[in-house]
Amino acid sequence: MFLNPLKAVSIGPSAFRSLNGDMKKGKVHTVFRRVINIVWPDGNLSSISRVDVSNGPANIVTSLPVTSDFTHYGIEPGTLVRLDSDLTMLNIGSLSVSLKNATLWESPIAHFGAPLPLSQIKANLVEVGRWVNLTNSTSSGLTKLFPHLESLRSGTYLPPSNTDPVTFLAGQAINSLLPALRTADRTSIKESASSLIGLGPGLTPSGDDYLAGLLLSLAAAAKLLPESFTLAQNELSNTVIGLAPGLTNDLSYQMLLFAARETGSELMENMVVALFCATQTKSSLIQAAVDLSAVGASSGFDQLLGIMSGASLYSGCVLGTGG
Numbered sequence: 141m142f143l144n145p146l147k148a149v150s151i152g153p154s155a156f157r158s159l160n161g162d163m164k165k166g167k168v169h170t171v172f173r174r175v176i177n178i179v180w181p182d183g184n185l186s187s188i189s190r191v192d193v194s195n196g197p198a199n200i201v202t203s204l205p206v207t208s209d210f211t212h213y214g215i216e217p218g219t220l221v222r223l224d225s226d227l228t229m230l231n232i233g234s235l236s237v238s239l240k241n242a243t244l245w246e247s248p249i250a251h252f253g254a255p256l257p258l259s260q261i262k263a264n265l266v267e268v269g270r271w272v273n274l275t276n277s278t279s280s281g282l283t284k285l286f287p288h289l290e291s292l293r294s295g296t297y298l299p300p301s302n303t304d305p306v307t308f309l310a311g312q313a314i315n316s317l318l319p320a321l322r323t324a325d326r327t328s329i330k331e332s333a334s335s336l337i338g339l340g341p342g343l344t345p346s347g348d349d350y351l352a353g354l355l356l357s358l359a360a361a362a363k364l365l366p367e368s369f370t371l372a373q374n375e376l377s378n379t380v381i382g383l384a385p386g387l388t389n390d391l392s393y394q395m396l397l398f399a400a401r402e403t404g405s406e407l408m409e410n411m412v413v414a415l416f417c418a419t420q421t422k423s424s425l426i427q428a429a430v431d432l433s434a435v436g437a438s439s440g441f442d443q444l445l446g447i448m449s450g451a452s453l454y455s456g457c458v459l460g461t462g463g
Contacts, residue, residue: 145229145236146204150245152197154398155186159223159230159239166221168232169390173209176232177391178221185394188230188237194435195245195406197398200230202237210235248409249356249402253417255364262455264415265448267422268429272444281346281438282310282445289445293452295319306340310347313339318449321358321372322457329372333379337396338388342437348392349442350449351380355399356408357450360416361457368457377401407432408443415451 151159158166158180166186169177174190187196190204204210215233222231230237256264272286284300284307291297297315299308313335320328339347355376362369377400384393398404407428414428433440 145238146202148230148237148239148242149191149201149203150195150199151201151239151242152195152199152245153247154184154198155200156244158184158186158198159227164223164225168215168217168219168221170217171210171215173211176210176215176235178232179390185390188232197245197247197403198394199245199405200237200239200242245406247403248406248413249359252360252363252413255417258455261416261451264425265451265455267425268415268444268448271426271429272433272441275433280304280306281340281442282307282350283438283441285311285314285445286448289448289452291315292449293318293456306346310336310339310350313347314350314449318453321376321453324371324375326375329375330379330383333376334383334387337380337384338392342439343389344392344395344436344439345388346438346442348384348388348396349439350446351376352395352399352404353408353411353443353446353448354450355380355396355446356402356404356412357415357447358453359402360412361450361454364416365454365457369454405435407435407440408447411444411447415447416454 166178166180169179169185174193176188178186178188185198187199189199189201190206191201192206193199193201195201213233213235215235219233228238228240230239269286269289272283284303285292288297292314295315295318297311299311303311313332316328317332320332333351336347336351338345358369358373358376362373380396381400384396411428411432414425429444432444
């Protein structure tokens with residue numbers, strides 16, 4: 141028996157604005173086991189999610205338990221979505237979601253605190269890198285690039301002979317992108333980023349996941365060292381916003397758009413904060429990596445690689461190594 145109505149537990153700020161705007165009707169974009177995506181007349185997307193999905197800027201997390209499934213409601217793409225006049229009930233086909241008492245999600249990065257000492261940030265990078273190596277992940281994403289983070293940062297990466305095509309192309313692009321970010325080389329940033337956008341299979345391709353993590357990490361670096369990272373962050377953000385609509389799908393584009401605006405899923409943001417500024421124990425730092433890496437078939441690992449790339453650039457810049 142279905143829970144009807146479901147209760148919204150939390151609402152992201154972007155979803156909140158859509159629900160409180162002038163447009164009270166939308167349509168279902170896509171339906172998955174854990175998520176129903178809604179497109180509003182202005183093109184913005186919101187997601188109705190199961191309780192086990194991370195908070196995020198456009199997400200409405202509901203009370204639907206992990207034992208249930210949105211595909212069982214008979215909702216299909218194109219189904220009308222209607223918000224009641226009193227803004228308390230969202231109706232999606234046979235499903236109703238009560239918005240009463242839902243809390244507004246707050247971005248961890250928006251409350252970015254004082255940075256950790258450089259030595260601790262570097263130690264955090266080492267710890268997370270060691271954990272990734274020990275997991276021996278069989279992910280089809282970009283996990284094979286983790287051991288090469290330093291050579292990618294310096295632009296000296298050489299792919300092993302057995303590298304799969306997606307990792308090969310991503311490695312080449314990242315090998316150009318990271319040095320270009322150090323010098324804010326607009327032409328190289330645009331060329332490298334365009335090679336990553338939409339690269340790989342899946343709902344959010346590996347190249348997009350990597351860029352989302354990198355953008356959030358650069359946002360943190362720009363808060364801590366604006367004279368070195370603000371220009372690079374802006375160049376990459378503008379490139380992604382300009383190119384992504386024609387190179388990737390709607391859902392992945394929205395993820396990139398949010399990352400360019402310095403926000404993302406709670407799991408990504410928690411990882412950025414854990415690396416840069418939170419007082420973390422070793423176990424809580426690794427738990428942030430475990431939680432993020434569990435997202436999708438490879439999305440979490442690819443986002444983690446992007447986040448670590450930004451933190452690596454920051455540590456290298458502070459040290460004055462330039463590499």
